[in-house]
Amino acid sequence: xxxxxxxxxxxITEAERAEMLQAIGVASTDDLFVDVPAEKRFPxxxxxxxxxxxxxxxxxxxxxxxNANTLSQSIFLGAxxxxxxxxxxxxxxxxxxxxxTAYTPYxxxxxQGTLQSIFEYQSLIAxxxxxxxxxxxxxxxATAIAEAAIxxxxxxxxxRTIVVARGVNPQYRAVxxxxxxxxDVTVTGDENPGATIDDALAMVDDQxxxxxxxxxxxxxxxxxxxxxxxxxxxKGALLCVHFDPTALGLFxxxxxxxxxxxxxxGQPLGIGLNFGGPYLGIFTTRQKYVHKIAGRIVGITxxxxxxxxxxxxxxxxxxxxxxxxxTSNICTNQALMALASTVYMGLMGKxxxxxxxxxxxxxxxxxxxxxxxxxGYRLLSDGTFFKEFAVGLPRPAAEVNxxxxxxxxxxxxxxxxxxxxxxxxxxxxxxxxxxxxxIDRMVGVLRDVG
Amino acid sequence: xxxxxxxIYELSSPGKHGTNLPRLDVPESxxxxxxxxxxxxxxxPELTEPEVIRHYTRxxxxxxxxxxxxxxxGSCTVKYNPRLHEEVARYAGFAAAHPLQDAADSQGxxxxxxxxxxxxxxxxxxxxxxLQPAAGAQGEFTGILAFRAYHLDRGDHDRLEVLVPxxxxxxxxxxxxxxxLKVIEVKGHSCGGVDMDDLRAKVSPRTAGMMLTNxxxxxLFENQILEVCEIVHxxxxxxxxxxANFNAILGIAxxxxxxxxxxxxxxxxxxxxxxxxxGPGSGAVGCTAALAPFLPGPRVRVADxxxxxxxxxxxxxxxxxxxxxxxxxxxxxxxxIRTLGAEGLREVSEIAVLNANYVRVRLMDLYPQAVExxxxxxxxxxGQIVGAPKDIRTLDIAKRxxxxxxxxxxIYFPLIVPEALMIEPTETEGKLTMDTFxxxxxxxxxxxxxxxxxxxxxPTKAPVRRLDEVRAxxxxxxxxxxxxxxxxxxx
Numbered sequence: 001x002x003x004x005x006x007x008x009x010x011x012i013t014e015a016e017r018a019e020m021l022q023a024i025g026v027a028s029t030d031d032l033f034v035d036v037p038a039e040k041r042f043p044x045x046x047x048x049x050x051x052x053x054x055x056x057x058x059x060x061x062x063x064x065x066x067n068a069n070t071l072s073q074s075i076f077l078g079a080x081x082x083x084x085x086x087x088x089x090x091x092x093x094x095x096x097x098x099x100x101t102a103y104t105p106y107x108x109x110x111x112q113g114t115l116q117s118i119f120e121y122q123s124l125i126a127x128x129x130x131x132x133x134x135x136x137x138x139x140x141x142a143t144a145i146a147e148a149a150i151x152x153x154x155x156x157x158x159x160r161t162i163v164v165a166r167g168v169n170p171q172y173r174a175v176x177x178x179x180x181x182x183x184d185v186t187v188t189g190d191e192n193p194g195a196t197i198d199d200a201l202a203m204v205d206d207q208x209x210x211x212x213x214x215x216x217x218x219x220x221x222x223x224x225x226x227x228x229x230x231x232x233x234x235k236g237a238l239l240c241v242h243f244d245p246t247a248l249g250l251f252x253x254x255x256x257x258x259x260x261x262x263x264x265x266g267q268p269l270g271i272g273l274n275f276g277g278p279y280l281g282i283f284t285t286r287q288k289y290v291h292k293i294a295g296r297i298v299g300i301t302x303x304x305x306x307x308x309x310x311x312x313x314x315x316x317x318x319x320x321x322x323x324x325x326x327t328s329n330i331c332t333n334q335a336l337m338a339l340a341s342t343v344y345m346g347l348m349g350k351x352x353x354x355x356x357x358x359x360x361x362x363x364x365x366x367x368x369x370x371x372x373x374x375x376g377y378r379l380l381s382d383g384t385f386f387k388e389f390a391v392g393l394p395r396p397a398a399e400v401n402x403x404x405x406x407x408x409x410x411x412x413x414x415x416x417x418x419x420x421x422x423x424x425x426x427x428x429x430x431x432x433x434x435x436x437x438x439i440d441r442m443v444g445v446l447r448d449v450g
Numbered sequence: 451x452x453x454x455x456x457x458i459y460e461l462s463s464p465g466k467h468g469t470n471l472p473r474l475d476v477p478e479s480x481x482x483x484x485x486x487x488x489x490x491x492x493x494x495p496e497l498t499e500p501e502v503i504r505h506y507t508r509x510x511x512x513x514x515x516x517x518x519x520x521x522x523x524g525s526c527t528v529k530y531n532p533r534l535h536e537e538v539a540r541y542a543g544f545a546a547a548h549p550l551q552d553a554a555d556s557q558g559x560x561x562x563x564x565x566x567x568x569x570x571x572x573x574x575x576x577x578x579x580x581l582q583p584a585a586g587a588q589g590e591f592t593g594i595l596a597f598r599a600y601h602l603d604r605g606d607h608d609r610l611e612v613l614v615p616x617x618x619x620x621x622x623x624x625x626x627x628x629x630x631l632k633v634i635e636v637k638g639h640s641c642g643g644v645d646m647d648d649l650r651a652k653v654s655p656r657t658a659g660m661m662l663t664n665x666x667x668x669x670l671f672e673n674q675i676l677e678v679c680e681i682v683h684x685x686x687x688x689x690x691x692x693x694a695n696f697n698a699i700l701g702i703a704x705x706x707x708x709x710x711x712x713x714x715x716x717x718x719x720x721x722x723x724x725x726x727x728x729g730p731g732s733g734a735v736g737c738t739a740a741l742a743p744f745l746p747g748p749r750v751r752v753a754d755x756x757x758x759x760x761x762x763x764x765x766x767x768x769x770x771x772x773x774x775x776x777x778x779x780x781x782x783x784x785x786x787i788r789t790l791g792a793e794g795l796r797e798v799s800e801i802a803v804l805n806a807n808y809v810r811v812r813l814m815d816l817y818p819q820a821v822e823x824x825x826x827x828x829x830x831x832x833g834q835i836v837g838a839p840k841d842i843r844t845l846d847i848a849k850r851x852x853x854x855x856x857x858x859x860x861i862y863f864p865l866i867v868p869e870a871l872m873i874e875p876t877e878t879e880g881k882l883t884m885d886t887f888x889x890x891x892x893x894x895x896x897x898x899x900x901x902x903x904x905x906x907x908x909p910t911k912a913p914v915r916r917l918d919e920v921r922a923x924x925x926x927x928x929x930x931x932x933x934x935x936x937x938x939x940x941x
Binding site: 006008009010011012013016017019020021023025026030032033034035036037040041042043044045046047048049050051053056059060061062063064065066067068069070071072075077079080081083085087089091092093095096097098099100101102103104105106107108109110111112113114116117118119120122123126127128130132133134136137139140141142143146150156169170171172174175176177179181182183184195213219222224227248249250251252254256265272273274275276277278279287290296297298299300302303304305307308311313314315320324325326328329330331332333334335336337339342343345346347348349350352353355356358359361363364365366369393401405410413415417432434435439 | 454455457458460462464467468469470471472474477478479481482484485486487488489490491492493494495496497499502503505506507509510511512513514515516517518521523526528530531532534536537538539540541542543544545546547548549550552555556557558559560561562569571572573575585586587588592593595598600619622623624625626627628629631632633670671672673675676681697699700701702703704707708722725726727728729730731732746756767769770771772773774776778779781785787788789790791792793794795796798800801803804805807808810811812815824826848849850852857858860864868876878879880881883901912913914915916917918919921923924926927928929930932935936938939941
């Protein structure tokens with residue numbers, strides 16, 4: 001008998017198939033699908049012919065080769081996704097099948113690896129932020145902010161306004177509006193170009209559930225947020241601070257300034273750029289709101305022998321139990337990405353986190369100082385910035401970026417669509433990955449363009 | 451035996467670090483003293499690289515995974531994750547590309563997105579696809595927001611109800627609530643299918659749409675699907691397909707041809723992007739041309755000059771997340787589809803369904819079927835063993851399976867089946883593995899009668915034994931706290 005195995009991922013031989021069909025009591029696999037309306041059964045799928053593994057490797061290498069990337073280019077683009085160093089050890093852990101192929105840890109006795117890693121993630125994020133508790137993560141920084149808004153609406157029952165500062169990444173503000181569009185909620189505070197955190201604060205009133213600010217903000221500026229939480233809380237609202245986890249190696253934490261919720265895009269913590277995802281939504285808050293948080297949370301308990309163990313906990317909040325009374329439908333977290341950030345933070349430790357933050361700050365300030373010397377260029381990020389800053393340009397950003405591109409450099413983020421009032425301007429991100437030589441080369445191109 | 455593996459904080463020694471960073475090579479600027487963090491990060495752990503690697507390697511071994519054992523977790527489609535996918539997704543042009551870099555410098559990535567949109571549309575019978583949603587649940591939210599936007603765009607303001615069968619996944623009603631819509635439950639008949647009389651009684655001019663999983667959560671194909679769609683459409687409502695069970699019908703039926711208007715694909719189930727211990731997922735969505743203007747952007751299309759470009763549909767409900775979706779997962783799904791082609795995909799579903807039915811017929815004499823009928827990709831049985839003591843439940847059977855070296859099936863879902871055991875072998879399992887599993891299940895049924903304490907005490911061969919889940923919720927310890935942990939361990 002010939003053995004017909006169409007895919008190397010399928011482990012049933014022709015002989016076994018026949019034996020199994022007999023056990024089931026049908027003549028062929030087609031007979032398993034009689035419930036499908038006959039006229040709709042077995043449609044044609046017009047798809048390209050299957051490819052062998054060597055052919056796929058060739059094809060995908062060619063496709064990959066068409067894309068700029070941080071291994072072959074020097075890159076100064078940020079705006080929410082950053083080129084940071086990822087130690088080789090991080091990916092070696094992610095490649096362990098025990099971690100990456102496992103499902104959600106519903107059976108805790110045989111999922112202690114995933115559960116412990118998530119508990120460690122929650123612990124490290126709490127330490128990093130100075131916040132009381134963290135959940136097991138959301139999809140990304142943008143959805144973490146949206147979940148913060150939903151939580152605040154639930155905490156401050158009856159309040160129907162979310163105030164968001166203009167300095168919050170425009171994509172995050174867009175996602176916030178997507179999430180809240182069907183609820184009777186107003187999102188405001190970010191309408192006017194150039195509006196400050198104080199302008200947003202002035203809009204917080206007795207209808208406001210949450211004020212959302214970002215520091216460093218979209219233009220890279222760090223804000224001293226001391227005193228803000230008290231003013232927001234005095235109006236009965238909550239404060240959400242969106243932060244950059246890299247900055248916290250050195251700078252003011254959301255916990256220190258009394259934030260009620262703090263969120264972040266966790267991609268800088270050991271996660272590659274991946275053309276935009278998967279990333280990691282960091283979500284932290286106060287212990288007293290633990291029953292209001294969306295998403296998974298891991299806690300500690302004991303087994304019947306008294307052994308300490310980890311388990312998904314406070315499950316009564318979740319959609320599979322509360323169904324329509326749940327306030328979020330979230331099922332998955334970003335467990336593998338949370339693991340990446342956990343291994344990253346474990347490797348960095350206190351010293352490494354501080355050093356990365358210092359390198360970013362110093363590299364960015366060196367780059368900014370060099371650019372400020374060029375005729376026609378000026379720094380637009382007033383005050384203190386961290387690793388990213390806005391620059392006014394002598395020509396449209398697209399032209400400057402084209403010149404950089406010709407030299408194998410990925411330039412900055414063109415601000416003309418989001419902040420047209422800045423004129424010709426771009427946002428440049430400089431991290432520990434941009435050496436002095438890279439920066440000097442980039443500045444040289446800017447000089448020539450100017 | 452104390453099997454405790456220390457928490458990373460307990461492995462820390464001051465002064466260590468685990469990474470080799472560049473030296474500062476630029477002139478130093480002064481740090482803004484008033485913005486520095488105050489606590490010195492003194493509670494942050496400090497370890498070397500070898501210590502970190504050993505720690506996470508050790509704890510990884512405390513996981514069961516489909517790489518290490520049979521993992522028939524119903525409704526979750528835990529199939530083999532091809533190693534090629536892990537390799538190609540790490541190519542520099544994918545893993546190290548910035549999402550906002552110039553489209554001209556991203557043509558390979560845009561082509562991949564475009565082609566995956568096309569493939570997924572073809573496989574499910576939809577004209578338009580967006581790859582933006584981050585997970586199935588977000589795909590559902592996308593769909594229900596699109597339904598709402600569609601009705602409002604037509605000036606139809608009163609469609610504020612979503613019909614959801616009682617057997618639905620919990621995400622369905624939760625999604626409807628997030629979209630500000632009222633959930634109306636539709637009864638099921640004895641096969642878990644939609645009760646047509648109840649459906650007719652509940653559709654109305656207030657119906658925005660219906661959310662339906664097909665095959666349903668009993669693992670059965672809704673054989674009245676054409677009529678269900680007709681009734682909902684007849685009332686002006688739209689049909690949402692929960693694609694969680696799509697692995698059963700690749701090349702078998704196209705939801706778009708059955709009458710669904712919108713569907714999410716769980717790329718991490720059907721198209722085998724890894725589950726990662728609970729994420730990242732990836733929840734692409736497909737829809738009819740009528741709903742396409744409302745899809746989230748950016749999507750990719752072919753421009754006049756033949757290049758690929760991003761665009762946002764005219765009446766888009768907006769972004770669901772930052773950037774373009776979980777791109778790393780899209781690379782894997784593209785590779786999977788190109789590996790298998792049309793015939794290979796159909797074989798996936800045929801064998802997934804064959805395997806589920808094989809397990810079903812080999813166990814149904816000891817574990818009653820929820821519905822006596824040929825199933826799709828998963829078999830729903832009941833852990834009600836004749837002759838076993840009253841206190842022996844499905845939970846005990848599941849925990850005893852752990853001792854036999856298997857990950858248990860999904861249990862107590864769907865909620866409408868008492869003592870449910872939902873077994874989804876997937877197509878990547880061989881007969882030998884399933885026979886071993888079947889033998890273990892049969893042995894457990896005997897044990898349940900003869901030596902039930904083996905079930906009550908199970909598992910005994912896992913890293914830890916049965917847990918006190920109530921305690922975890924009553925006295926929540928949600929982050930490392932040396933004293934709290936010492937207290938727990940000392941008790």
